[in-house]
Amino acid sequence: MTDTDIKKGLAGVVVDTTSISKVNPETNSLLYRGYPVQELAASLSYEQVAWLIWHGELPTEAELAEFTARERAGRALADNVKAAIDLTPTSSHPMDVVRTAVSVLGANDPQTDDSSREANLAKSERLFAAIPAIVAYDQRRRHGLDVVAPRDDLDYSRNFLWMTFGDEPSDAAAEVFRVSMVLYAEHSFNASTFTARVVTSTLADLHSAVVAAIGALKGPLHGGANEAVMDVFDEIGSADGAEAWLDAALAEKRKIMGFGHRVYKNGDSRVPTMQAAFEKLVESGEFRGVGGAEVSAGRGPDLVALYHRLADAMEAKKSIKPNLDYPSGPAYHLLGFDTKTFTPLFVASRVVGWTAHVMEQLEANALIRPLSEYVGPDERHLQN
Ligand SMILES: CC(=O)SCCNC(=O)CCNC(=O)[C@H](O)C(C)(C)COP(=O)(O)OP(=O)(O)OC[C@H]1O[C@@H](n2cnc3c(N)ncnc32)[C@H](O)[C@@H]1OP(=O)(O)O
């Protein structure tokens, strides 16, 4: 084996087939089961899109009604999940909390060790239903607030915001949140999904694969970037500081969070849709501060100005374009989420893609075990 045979980071390596989604950098498009994600985001609920990703076809009215009823019935958290969350310090990162809570869900699940497609679908639905309550509960306890019980008269997005903030979201808020859930749901063999497939390839259970995927998503080169984008915006302060900040950051060889992508080299197909949703939220004026606090009317337009100034400067200096985490960061901020809660929101959405890949991996499983080239010391022996 030579150095040139080694594809660091598996860049450019096709490791398996998938029929779940197609990421096409040439046409700058993303298809879920053949449908352009923009079309899905324009007209379907996140519940419909989840069903499509799991099953390969859109749900009939009856299938959707039954799934929705199961989802609404599965929203409340078991006492031992709440207890596990309470045992984690409020200073811990919300990704650590969601990873821990999902692990407890796996320990609770009556079908943990049943990896039939039927059982895996049932477990995927239960995770889909329960994760929002974990995320909402954790954000609320960090603000010293009591848990808000789920409402079964609200759809997924509205209920998520209800459980987090304890009031009914505006139409504009529910809409930007729904769009983000649809856009984050699936993206072929990204690092966290590949992690889920590696774990599944050993015939470990679905919850183990999801817990591992959450770990992979936490890093700032992957899902952790939506949180890091907001930290960058806070660091820069206002649009006028964008160019000078970028010059200094690039001089220090910093990676600019929310920019660049392993597959898309000419822009992320999801960014225009998410950017439009973010700008619509700002135009509506229906945004708020962190934790639902009052915020000045200028906060939204200021963030939009900063968003464009930094993206334009990055384009001018490096010709590197934003990825989905760039518009979703400030959108989640204006919905009132803590910055550290942004990546758990990605978990709530991507759990659909992860679990679909777990099921696909099992349909034609092969243990994932690549080779490495040994570059350590030659064989040697203990003296005496
Ligand atoms: C939803 C998602 O998970 S999308 C990804 C979210 N992650 C981020 O936003 C983190 C910031 N971005 C990055 O670190 C990278 O663009 C990645 C990790 C996403 C992709 O990385 P790779 O495909 O490995 O690209 P790679 O690191 O080889 O970059 C190629 C060149 O562009 C530069 N580059 C790429 N992204 C950035 C960036 N965000 N800021 C500064 N320079 C960058 C690299 O430094 C490299 O330059 P060089 O050739 O002079 O060394």
Ligand SMILES: O=C([O-])CC(=O)C(=O)O
């Ligand atoms: O595909 C990737 O490498 C990262 C990404 O955009 C995603 O997971 O949504």
